[in-house]
Amino acid sequence: MNGDLAGQTxxxxxxxxxxxxxxxxxxxxxxxxxxxxxxxxxxxxxxxGISVCNLGHCxxxxxxxxxxQAGKLVHVSNLYxxxxxxxxxxxLASFGFDGKVFFCxxxxxANEGMIKLARKWGxxxxxxxxxxxxxxFHGRTLAALAATGRAKYRxxxxxxxxxxxxxxxxxxxxxxxxxxxxxCAVLLExxxxxxxxxxxxxxxxxxxRALCDEMGVLxxxxxxxxxxxxxxxxxxxxxFGVKPDAFSMAKALANGFPMGxxxxxxxxxxxxTVGSHASTFGGTALAAAxxxxxxxxxxxxxxxxxxxxxxxxxxxxxxxxVAPYGFVKAVRGRGLMIGVVLxxxxxxxxxxxxxxxxxxxxxxxxVLRLLPPLNVxxxxxxxxxxxxxxxxxxxxxxxxEQEK
Ligand SMILES: *Cc1c(COP(=O)(O)O)cnc(C)c1O
Numbered sequence: 001m002n003g004d005l006a007g008q009t010x011x012x013x014x015x016x017x018x019x020x021x022x023x024x025x026x027x028x029x030x031x032x033x034x035x036x037x038x039x040x041x042x043x044x045x046x047x048x049g050i051s052v053c054n055l056g057h058c059x060x061x062x063x064x065x066x067x068x069q070a071g072k073l074v075h076v077s078n079l080y081x082x083x084x085x086x087x088x089x090x091x092l093a094s095f096g097f098d099g100k101v102f103f104c105x106x107x108x109x110a111n112e113g114m115i116k117l118a119r120k121w122g123x124x125x126x127x128x129x130x131x132x133x134x135x136x137f138h139g140r141t142l143a144a145l146a147a148t149g150r151a152k153y154r155x156x157x158x159x160x161x162x163x164x165x166x167x168x169x170x171x172x173x174x175x176x177x178x179x180x181x182x183x184c185a186v187l188l189e190x191x192x193x194x195x196x197x198x199x200x201x202x203x204x205x206x207x208x209r210a211l212c213d214e215m216g217v218l219x220x221x222x223x224x225x226x227x228x229x230x231x232x233x234x235x236x237x238x239x240f241g242v243k244p245d246a247f248s249m250a251k252a253l254a255n256g257f258p259m260g261x262x263x264x265x266x267x268x269x270x271x272x273t274v275g276s277h278a279s280t281f282g283g284t285a286l287a288a289a290x291x292x293x294x295x296x297x298x299x300x301x302x303x304x305x306x307x308x309x310x311x312x313x314x315x316x317x318x319x320x321x322v323a324p325y326g327f328v329k330a331v332r333g334r335g336l337m338i339g340v341v342l343x344x345x346x347x348x349x350x351x352x353x354x355x356x357x358x359x360x361x362x363x364x365x366x367v368l369r370l371l372p373p374l375n376v377x378x379x380x381x382x383x384x385x386x387x388x389x390x391x392x393x394x395x396x397x398x399x400x401e402q403e404k
Contacts, residue, residue: 005038025354030057033373033380035359044383045359046372051193051225051337054252055297056373062255065293066286075284082285088292092263095234095295097243100269103261103283107224107250108139110260113277114246115143115187117264118218119163121271122184129182130220133169135364137194138187138222147187150195170200172207179211185218190236193225196364197332197339205242212245218268221247224260228252229298229374231335232307239334254290259283303374310376311335317385325392327399336376340368340388349395356387 006026013023025043029036033056035043048054055062069084076082089101102113119128132138136149145154146161149169154160167174169192179186186208192198212219221244226236228249233239237247245268250260260282264271281287298304315331315338322328322340330341342349346368350360363369372384 009038024351025359032056032058033376041357043354043357043359044380044387046370046384047359047361048252048371048373049256050251050361051228051230051371052251053256054228054230054374055255055294055301055303056375057256059255059294059297061297062257062290062293065289066257069286069289073285075281075286077280078278078282082283082288084285084288084292085283088283088288088295091292091295092261096238097235097247097263097265099246099263099265101261101263102272102277102279103259103288104279105258105281105287106139106260107222107248108141108144108260109279110224110248110250110262111138111144111147111187111222112141113272114220114222114248114262114264115147115185116277117246117262117268117271118185118187118220120276121218121268125184125216127182127184128163129180130164130185130187131175131178131183132164132166132186133188133192134166135169135192135195135198136187136189136222137192138189139224169195169198170204172204172211175208176211179215179217183215183217185220186212187220187222189222189226190240190242191226191231191334191337193337193369194363196341196367197337197369198364199332199334200240202240205240209242218245220244223247224250226334226337228294229304229307229335230337230371232304232311234295234298234304253294254287255294257287257290259287259291298374301375306376307335307374310372310378310381311338313378314338314370314372314381314385317381318388321385321389321392325396327396328392336370336372336374338370339363340370342366342368344399348398349391352391352394352398353387355394356390358384358387358391 009026027035028038035045122128132147134149138144138147146164149166167178223236231239246264248262253259318331327343333339346362361369
């Protein structure tokens with residue numbers, strides 16, 4: 001065996017790593033939809049990081065692209081050009097959004113850039129406030145945090161950065177009333193992830209688009225979690241048929257290699273000019289090669305078709321297995337971004353599922369969040385459904401015990 005690699009790893013972690021996370025398991029290897037712990041126990045991964053390794057772990061095409069590019073050119077700074085990054089920008093546009101891209105390294109950084117773009121565009125017109133949604137999540141850097149509509153994330157880090165206000169999600173009248181002359185943009189997740197897998201209503205989004213056009217306000221989408229094919233279209237907004245003026249992406253963009261980006265419609269594409277925004281690591285040849293290989297695999301392996309197919313299968317299977325349990329309030333989401341809504345915190349069920357070798361996540365306390373790989377197979381969906389069916393039975397038994 002491995003000695004006690006897991007124990008040693010936990011010891012090093014608690015001694016030397018800041019306690020900002022409380023990780024539940026230790027993994028050593030990943031392959032496709034599976035993760036292996038230090039005892040070689042195999043888990044089916046319905047989390048993909050947090051919608052990061054969307055093509056499964058160590059996808060051979062992405063791994064090959066990273067290895068090849070790492071031996072050729074890694075970084076030259078953005079004062080010079082590499083041959084890969086502009087190709088990636090064009091490739092992203094080819095999926096149906098005519099505009100320009102800024103590359104960075106994370107979701108927070110992508111949202112920061114998008115916020116800066118909106119202010120740079122709005123300030124000459126005397127407007128710089130951004131209306132955001134309650135229950136939203138946009139990242140941990142200070143501006144992204146100020147745009148995040150859950151106070152618990154901001155607690156202790158006051159003062160909040162000014163220039164953001166909040167309205168309830170999916171409430172059109174509230175948004176309409178919030179848009180005054182000082183507003184430059186509306187920012188929302190088309191499908192709220194951390195907040196509990198809550199999709200925007202289609203009619204709501206269409207009305208928001210029309211309102212923004214009418215009021216001369218930019219519409220910004222945070223697609224960091226729900227983008228990159230997760231909903232069955234490459235860009236999340238394509239699932240809703242509503243086009244934002246700019247949108248951010250990150251997480252799955254390079255299938256686990258760190259990369260963020262935001263795209264802006266051609267009309268606003270030259271708002272950020274030379275010297276006005278920058279990132280040392282943004283768009284390195286290495287990250288761009290990983291992202292290009294990811295997009296290539298999504299196309300050539302017909303991944304988006306698979307999302308639609310397995311989504312239907314999982315939703316109907318889940319609705320069937322949760323039916324006997326009154327404590328399950330709903331199964332909701334889109335594509336392969338699925339929430340099982342409970343009437344109590346979901347972490348108990350999440351932990352039971354480890355016993356059945358299934359990795360899941362929670363969202364917004366009471367939601368069990370399922371983010372399977374986008375190339376998940378029918379058999380793997382059946383494995384997950386069987387595990388959840390058993391897990392729900394155990395969870396129900398546990399509740400009965402506690403009621404006694
Ligand atoms: C994860 C996430 C972010 C933050 O991304 P980081 O890469 O952790 O900075 C922002 N917005 C949404 C919707 C996310 O899910």
